[in-house]
Amino acid sequence: MIKKCILPIxxxxxVVVLSVFYIKQSTDxxxxxxxxxxxxxxxxxxxxxxxxxxxxxxxxIDELEAVIASGTLTNSEINQTVDEINDLYYLKYTEVELEDxxxxxxxxxxxxxxxxxxxxxxxxxxxLTSSDFISIANVVKNKMGNNYKLTVEAVNNDN
Numbered sequence: 001m002i003k004k005c006i007l008p009i010x011x012x013x014x015v016v017v018l019s020v021f022y023i024k025q026s027t028d029x030x031x032x033x034x035x036x037x038x039x040x041x042x043x044x045x046x047x048x049x050x051x052x053x054x055x056x057x058x059x060x061i062d063e064l065e066a067v068i069a070s071g072t073l074t075n076s077e078i079n080q081t082v083d084e085i086n087d088l089y090y091l092k093y094t095e096v097e098l099e100d101x102x103x104x105x106x107x108x109x110x111x112x113x114x115x116x117x118x119x120x121x122x123x124x125x126x127x128l129t130s131s132d133f134i135s136i137a138n139v140v141k142n143k144m145g146n147n148y149k150l151t152v153e154a155v156n157n158d159n
Contacts, residue, residue: 042124042157046111053095053113057088094143101139108157119148128154 064081067073073081095112098121102110108124119140125132133152140150 042155043109046109046122046124049111049113054092057092061085061088098140098143101143102136105135105139114144114148117148119144119150121150121152123152123154124157125154126156128152 064085068078068081091114095114098112098119099110102112102121102123110124111120111122113120121136121140123132123136132154136152137150140148
């Protein structure tokens with residue numbers, strides 16, 4: 001009987017220890033901010049822009065799912081709505097994949113925004129050379145094909 005009680009007590013003790021650790025860590029983060037000034041870096045701007053785009057797409061997906069759930073659509077309209085939802089998910093995953101591929105070329109970070117037939121790429125670099133543009137264009141072309149207009153911009157990460 002005692003052996004059966006050891007595991008639940010051990011697990012409860014681990015939960016308590018981990019909870020205390022995470023609570024202490026989160027309060028330390030609040031008291032000692034990482035960046036002493038209020039300047040935002042380009043990397044955090046990229047993260048904010050990604051979050052903004054993600055929220056807009058999530059809201060659109062929620063709206064489309066609500067329309068489907070209402071039960072007022074025909075089968076063909078449901079299929080079109082589902083296709084639109086799938087397209088929104090595809091854009092999200094394609095942007096993330098392109099960002100990873102571009103960072104793999106040696107840049108600190110990249111931001112990819114796909115909108116209709118436009119692909120906008122922003123990289124963190126001192127300047128954009130023609131070889132940078134060509135390497136980024138090749139990555140986008142290999143992933144997306146030739147049907148997209150590509151815009152590439154370099155920004156400096158001066159805090």
